[in-house]
Amino acid sequence: MRYELYYWASIQGRGEFVRLVLEEAGAAYVDIARTEGGEERMLALLDDDELTCPPFAPPFLKVGNRLIGQTANILLFLGERHGLAPKRDAGRLWTHQLQLTLGDFVDEVHDVHHPIAASLYYDDQRREAKRRAADFVANRLPKFCGYFERVLAGNPSGPAHLVGARLTYADLSLFQVVAGMRYAFPNAMARVAPQCPQVSALHARVAARPRIAAYLASARRLPFNQQDIFRHYAELDR
Amino acid sequence: MRYELYYWASIQGRGEFVRLVLEEAGAAYVDIARTEGGEERMLALLDDDELTCPPFAPPFLKVGNRLIGQTANILLFLGERHGLAPKRDAGRLWTHQLQLTLGDFVDEVHDVHHPIAASLYYDDQRREAKRRAADFVANRLPKFCGYFERVLAGNPSGPAHLVGARLTYADLSLFQVVAGMRYAFPNAMARVAPQCPQVSALHARVAARPRIAAYLASARRLPFNQQDIFRHYAELDR
Numbered sequence: 246m247r248y249e250l251y252y253w254a255s256i257q258g259r260g261e262f263v264r265l266v267l268e269e270a271g272a273a274y275v276d277i278a279r280t281e282g283g284e285e286r287m288l289a290l291l292d293d294d295e296l297t298c299p300p301f302a303p304p305f306l307k308v309g310n311r312l313i314g315q316t317a318n319i320l321l322f323l324g325e326r327h328g329l330a331p332k333r334d335a336g337r338l339w340t341h342q343l344q345l346t347l348g349d350f351v352d353e354v355h356d357v358h359h360p361i362a363a364s365l366y367y368d369d370q371r372r373e374a375k376r377r378a379a380d381f382v383a384n385r386l387p388k389f390c391g392y393f394e395r396v397l398a399g400n401p402s403g404p405a406h407l408v409g410a411r412l413t414y415a416d417l418s419l420f421q422v423v424a425g426m427r428y429a430f431p432n433a434m435a436r437v438a439p440q441c442p443q444v445s446a447l448h449a450r451v452a453a454r455p456r457i458a459a460y461l462a463s464a465r466r467l468p469f470n471q472q473d474i475f476r477h478y479a480e481l482d483r
Numbered sequence: 484m485r486y487e488l489y490y491w492a493s494i495q496g497r498g499e500f501v502r503l504v505l506e507e508a509g510a511a512y513v514d515i516a517r518t519e520g521g522e523e524r525m526l527a528l529l530d531d532d533e534l535t536c537p538p539f540a541p542p543f544l545k546v547g548n549r550l551i552g553q554t555a556n557i558l559l560f561l562g563e564r565h566g567l568a569p570k571r572d573a574g575r576l577w578t579h580q581l582q583l584t585l586g587d588f589v590d591e592v593h594d595v596h597h598p599i600a601a602s603l604y605y606d607d608q609r610r611e612a613k614r615r616a617a618d619f620v621a622n623r624l625p626k627f628c629g630y631f632e633r634v635l636a637g638n639p640s641g642p643a644h645l646v647g648a649r650l651t652y653a654d655l656s657l658f659q660v661v662a663g664m665r666y667a668f669p670n671a672m673a674r675v676a677p678q679c680p681q682v683s684a685l686h687a688r689v690a691a692r693p694r695i696a697a698y699l700a701s702a703r704r705l706p707f708n709q710q711d712i713f714r715h716y717a718e719l720d721r
Contacts, residue, residue: 297637298577301584301630313576315583317555322576338551338560339536345553346539352590360598361611362618373599373611380600392539399535 248274249307251287251300256473257425257466259316259351260304265417266320268460270327276465278303317344320414329414340408343396343415347422350389354429355474357381357481367478378481382433386426390441393419397443404443405450412454419444420451425475430482486512487545489525489538494711495663495704497554497589498542503655504558506698508565514703515545555582558652567652578646581634581653585660588627592667593712595619595719605716616719620671624664628679631657635681642681643688650692657682658689663713668720 248267252260254276267274277283287303290296290312300314306322313319321341324330330340355363360377361370393407402410407419423444427434438445451457460466469475486505490498492514505512515521525541528534528550538552544560551557559579562568568578593601598615599608631645640648645657661682665672676683689695698704707713 294633294637297639298580299630299633299637300580301587311573313580315580318576318580318583321579335549338556341559342536342538342551342553342556345556349539349590352587356594356598360594361614362622364618364622370614373614376599376608376611380602384600384602392537395532395537399532399537401535 246273246309248272249277250274250304251277251290251307252304254278254284255467255470257421257469258304258474261421261467262316262414262418263304263306263319263323264465265421265457265460266323266327266329266414268465269412269417269454269456270323270329271456272323272327277307317341317348320344320418324414329412329417331409331411331413336408340413340415343393343407344418346389346392347415347418350385350422351474353381353385354425358476358478367476371480374478374481382430382482386430386433387437387440390437390444394441394444397447404446406447412451416447416451417457420448420457423448424452425469425473428469429475429477431477432482484511484547486510487515488512488542489515489528489545490542492516492522493705494708495659496542496712499659499705500554500652500656501542501544501557501561502703503659503695503698504561504565504567504652506703507650507655507692507694508561508567509694510561510565516541555579555586558582558656562652567650567655569647569649569651574646578651578653581631581645582656584627584630585653585656588623588660589712591619591623592663596714596716605714609718612716612719620668620720624668624671625675625678628675628682632679632682635685642684644685650689654685654689655695658686658695661686662690663707663711666707667713667715669715670720 250260250263252258278287291300296312298312300312304316304319305312305314306319313322324340331337357378358367358374359370360373367374396407397404400406406412407415452461488498488501488505490496516525529538531537534550536550538550542554542557543550543552544557551560562578569575595616596605596612597608598611605612634645635642638644644650645653690699
């Protein structure tokens, strides 16, 4: 059975956290919106009043006749199915807890360039974005990076992974967050990097995994761009 | 075994979603920060570098020697343990998906009065808050309320619950969101209410459950207030 991933065709966005898990798992999937007529199919599903379990927004994953929405929830599902999360309850929940914290960080990154409304253009909220970016770079970025550094350094199984001695979906997501932040905030990331060596090392290790390296080198990996969650505006990254 | 809930002592906040589940479950718990020296104990845990699974922020729940953080993750744990979520995988994940969407809504409500930074006072971001509130009331609130109305109306087991024919933690959370929104945005909620009769009915049904009614009438239920996530500023709710 092939998974169907529904997410916007031109950005990595929140869908990328799902793509990375599917790629690392070697799972068969179709990125629906990137196929002919796929984005229309996605929008039709979002408007389908007959669905009993309607997704609120992309990404969502079609598994047989089920639709599963919310990024962290999709990863909870895929992680259990593809051995990318611990089987025991404590490790399973700890992995999910880390994912939800990464999700909070991603929400904050988005709101740096859209502090007033997602429905408005960046240029309509530039002044507010500059104010928000100053706080984000000074307070929030170091707090989040420091937290994940502490989790890696404190892992009883060693700092190679966030949870235990094996790769989990939370590692893949932390890789993606670091990659995105290096694109969007290269100066701020360069300043914070010396305090977060384990986070940087994890990013490099994930990037070198055979399936991830092949994915990153393929046309399936969309480039970062200025319509995405991670955006580079020089004026926000002094 | 008694649970220990760690959350700020003076607000409902995100901790309230956990409190409601504990109360409905009839679980024994201590609201640590509201005990003598409890807030200091909570802050000490947040600063404890020896923890292998440190929480990023309150709320977190101590269960034996485990600490479980992230609101939705705590509910995932408690829901399974106390029969407040379906046992089968599909229903369990659907409940969690709804909870994560409610969490997104709560994040947006918070950012209406804090669009620039949580670390700044409201008065330091009033102008930006007014801009954000206009979009929130016009676009986001109707979208979220309409979504949950659609989920209730489309539930094959009937509109009494979000998932299946029994109460889940997602119902308790939707109750709390409606209660908070009625406090914070009474005008906007009055305008949206006619389109969301099932959401209003669910709020009333949850409020009337014996354990929830007893909790709401008790001193354990903190009043809504202007330090909380749900805040009433007349200028944001024309």
